[in-house]
Amino acid sequence: MIEASLSVAQEEFSFNLEEFEKKSLSWGGYAEIKLAHAKVNKNSAFALLDSHGNPRVSLDRFTATLQLDGNYNKEIVSLNWVVQAYGSRDQEQWADEASIFEAYASIKPTPLASIDLGKKVFKWGKGYAWNPVGFINRPKDPNNPEESLEGYIGASLDLIKSFSGPLQTLALTTVVLPVQDNINEYFGAPDNVNLATKLYLLYQDVDIDFLLFTGNSRTTRYGFDFSTNLATNFEIHGELAHTPRQSRKTLNADGSVEIQEVADTSYLLGLRYLTENDITFIIEYFHNDDGYSEEEQDSFFHLVDDADDLFETTGDNSLYTKSASLSEGGFGRSQSGRNYLYTKITLKEPFDLLYLTPGITTIINLDDNSFSLTPEAVYTGFTNWELRLRFSMLAGSNFTDYGEKQNENKLELRVRYFF
Amino acid sequence: MKKMFIFLIVFLISGFSGICSAQAAELDGTAILSQVDKNLQPQSYEMYRKLINIEPDGTKKEFVLYSVKKGQDKMVALFLSPASEKGRSTLRLGDNMWLYIPNVGKPIRITSLQSVVGGVFNNSDILRLDYGSEYDALSIIQEGDAYLLELKAKTNAIAYDSLKMWVDVKSVVPTTIECYAASGMLIKTLYYKKNKDFGDGLVRPSVLETDSPLYKGYKSVMIYAKIQKKKLADEVFSLNYLARVDELR
Numbered sequence: 001m002i003e004a005s006l007s008v009a010q011e012e013f014s015f016n017l018e019e020f021e022k023k024s025l026s027w028g029g030y031a032e033i034k035l036a037h038a039k040v041n042k043n044s045a046f047a048l049l050d051s052h053g054n055p056r057v058s059l060d061r062f063t064a065t066l067q068l069d070g071n072y073n074k075e076i077v078s079l080n081w082v083v084q085a086y087g088s089r090d091q092e093q094w095a096d097e098a099s100i101f102e103a104y105a106s107i108k109p110t111p112l113a114s115i116d117l118g119k120k121v122f123k124w125g126k127g128y129a130w131n132p133v134g135f136i137n138r139p140k141d142p143n144n145p146e147e148s149l150e151g152y153i154g155a156s157l158d159l160i161k162s163f164s165g166p167l168q169t170l171a172l173t174t175v176v177l178p179v180q181d182n183i184n185e186y187f188g189a190p191d192n193v194n195l196a197t198k199l200y201l202l203y204q205d206v207d208i209d210f211l212l213f214t215g216n217s218r219t220t221r222y223g224f225d226f227s228t229n230l231a232t233n234f235e236i237h238g239e240l241a242h243t244p245r246q247s248r249k250t251l252n253a254d255g256s257v258e259i260q261e262v263a264d265t266s267y268l269l270g271l272r273y274l275t276e277n278d279i280t281f282i283i284e285y286f287h288n289d290d291g292y293s294e295e296e297q298d299s300f301f302h303l304v305d306d307a308d309d310l311f312e313t314t315g316d317n318s319l320y321t322k323s324a325s326l327s328e329g330g331f332g333r334s335q336s337g338r339n340y341l342y343t344k345i346t347l348k349e350p351f352d353l354l355y356l357t358p359g360i361t362t363i364i365n366l367d368d369n370s371f372s373l374t375p376e377a378v379y380t381g382f383t384n385w386e387l388r389l390r391f392s393m394l395a396g397s398n399f400t401d402y403g404e405k406q407n408e409n410k411l412e413l414r415v416r417y418f419f
Numbered sequence: 420m421k422k423m424f425i426f427l428i429v430f431l432i433s434g435f436s437g438i439c440s441a442q443a444a445e446l447d448g449t450a451i452l453s454q455v456d457k458n459l460q461p462q463s464y465e466m467y468r469k470l471i472n473i474e475p476d477g478t479k480k481e482f483v484l485y486s487v488k489k490g491q492d493k494m495v496a497l498f499l500s501p502a503s504e505k506g507r508s509t510l511r512l513g514d515n516m517w518l519y520i521p522n523v524g525k526p527i528r529i530t531s532l533q534s535v536v537g538g539v540f541n542n543s544d545i546l547r548l549d550y551g552s553e554y555d556a557l558s559i560i561q562e563g564d565a566y567l568l569e570l571k572a573k574t575n576a577i578a579y580d581s582l583k584m585w586v587d588v589k590s591v592v593p594t595t596i597e598c599y600a601a602s603g604m605l606i607k608t609l610y611y612k613k614n615k616d617f618g619d620g621l622v623r624p625s626v627l628e629t630d631s632p633l634y635k636g637y638k639s640v641m642i643y644a645k646i647q648k649k650k651l652a653d654e655v656f657s658l659n660y661l662a663r664v665d666e667l668r
Contacts, residue, residue, distance in 0.1 A: 013469075018468065020485075020500065028502050030503075078666075107668065108653075111655050111660060112652070147522065159662060160657050161654065169658070171657060171659040173659070202512070202657070202658070207658070227528055232530050232532060232576050232578065272530075352637070354472070354474055365563060380503065380537075418503035
């Protein structure tokens with residue numbers, strides 16, 4: 001038994017390494033409860049659309065979540081899994097779901113190569129809130145960008161080579177992603193096998209990725225991203241994605257729905273900056289070429305307004321049905337506009353309060369100046385517990401992105417226990 | 420006889436002063452710093468450490484890390500405990516540092532002055548490279564049974580602009596290091612304690628304590644339980660490998 005100990009201020013600390021010996025089977029996870037009180041923006045487009053003209057004043061929701069993860073290792077093979085189940089209750093309904101986020105076998109004959117087979121999450125791109133080059137990523141929530149996401153079923157090969165000189169690392173990741181009726185069916189058009197690849201270079205202290213997606217489930221797209229430190233406390237990053245052909249459902253001024261084929265060039269520029277007094281700034285500008293212009297969003301919100309008038313006066317819900325279809329087709333995405341600015345400011349351990357991190361996040365739609373503002377405080381002082389209190393408010397005039405979201409504000413307490 | 424006695428005295432005095440000046444000339448800060456690095460850790464090794472953050476009221480938070488290092492500028496650390504941090508890993512390649520969080524699923528760049536564990540130790544303390552690879556020895560003097568080295572960061576990408584390092588003359592390992600910002604402000608003091616035989620000829624302090632005027636009343640402690648040589652491929656120190664570090668154990 002290897003053991004070390006010392007005395008600090010008459011206190012004895014011990015370190016028994018046997019507790020941390022590697023085992024073939026390793027598992028962990030977290031249990032979480034979340035209490036949320038939301039004030040509904042009763043006249044907003046998405047509140048009307050959700051309730052066909054009769055939204056609630058507020059909604060109280062209780063959610064319990066359990067996530068289990070683990071792996072089993074035997075020589076060069078490991079089996080890895082992440083599963084999550086949740087149940088939530090509010091005044092309207094009970095909802096529950098259990099999902100396998102990841103379940104894959106990994107074969108690692110050398111440190112230079114690995115093969116993964118099964119369901120696995122890919123999170124490509126350098127952006128914190130958005131990833132225009134994340135061609136095989138699940139879309140993440142910019143308000144919770146660090147949460148687990150569900151993967152896709154496929155096979156991937158990872159090759160790494162290190163060098164001395166200005167090019168320090170070269171790595172190639174290739175992913176084969178089939179889409180069938182019961183396999184990755186939400187990814188895109190079925191009965192296709194798609195290929196995604198990422199070439200990574202660490203060149204003169206700059207992380208660089210070249211990305212490609214091709215296959216018939218989605219159109220071919222090309223990407224580039226980078227990240228580097230300009231100083232010990234100052235990092236910059238960026239992403240550029242180009243899709244030569246992209247279908248896009250939009251609403252014309254006369255109310256007709258049109259499927260357009262467009263070329264899409266989206267990009268993101270961001271920075272992280274740490275001040276001397278431990279304030280971290282994450283700032284990102286995102287141009288979403290696939291998003292809707294201020295005029296297009298305005299037309300959609302007016303359509304929902306007309307749908308409500310029609311339903312109220314005649315009981316005819318045809319415009320609601322049309323609006324719902326457009327919402328699913330793109331207008332209902334959490335950020336469906338063209339240009340956004342994301343800012344997250346966190347202050348680590350203010351006033352010598354160890355493990356407390358207050359912060360504030362804003363997302364501004366730069367075209368219509370509507371925004372969300374989210375102050376929060378995270379406390380991790382109790383071992384394996386994380387407490388987060390967060391208040392979100394959304395603001396904007398009528399017929400703007402955040403002015404027409406379902407909620408006006410939301411207070412949320414999340415308690416998470418890791419094991 | 421009297422002349423001969425005077426000659427002998429003069430000879431002895433001049434001889435003694437010659438030895439003294441030769442000793443002074445032999446004090447080479449760069450060589451001592453190189454020996455300090457050699458005595459603290461092998462060139463390629465694995466290591467287990469426990470970090471303890473102690474608050475003024477005595478509340479403690481503990482972290483256990485597994486680390487591997489190769490050459491002068493490559494290091495990876497994996498969190499084994501507590502459960503909330505398990506699986507997180509940090510990579511350092513020269514001045515570049517990344518943090519991998521399993522849930523986030525991709526490495527993000529971090530800075531040397533931040534701390535992934537909270538408390539007084541920052542990332543550069545946890546992923547510390549050889550002192551000689553980051554600092555130049557500006558001067559060295561002997562104070563009793565310790566050498567005092569004044570060290571200056573080679574570039575402005577290093578966490579601390581300058582260090583004052585007291586080195587035990589006999590064992591040639593540090594005992595106390597004061598870390599200063601470019602403004603001259605004392606950021607923290609590191610105390611190396613409790614020399615221990617880790618095997619294979621490695622005898623070095625097994626405890627590192629730190630306190631800081633910026634965190635009054637707080638203290639952080641690092642306990643080293645195992646340090647041993649290990650052959651490692653260069654590819655282990657890459658972003659693509661960060662999710663696999665546990666395989667090295």
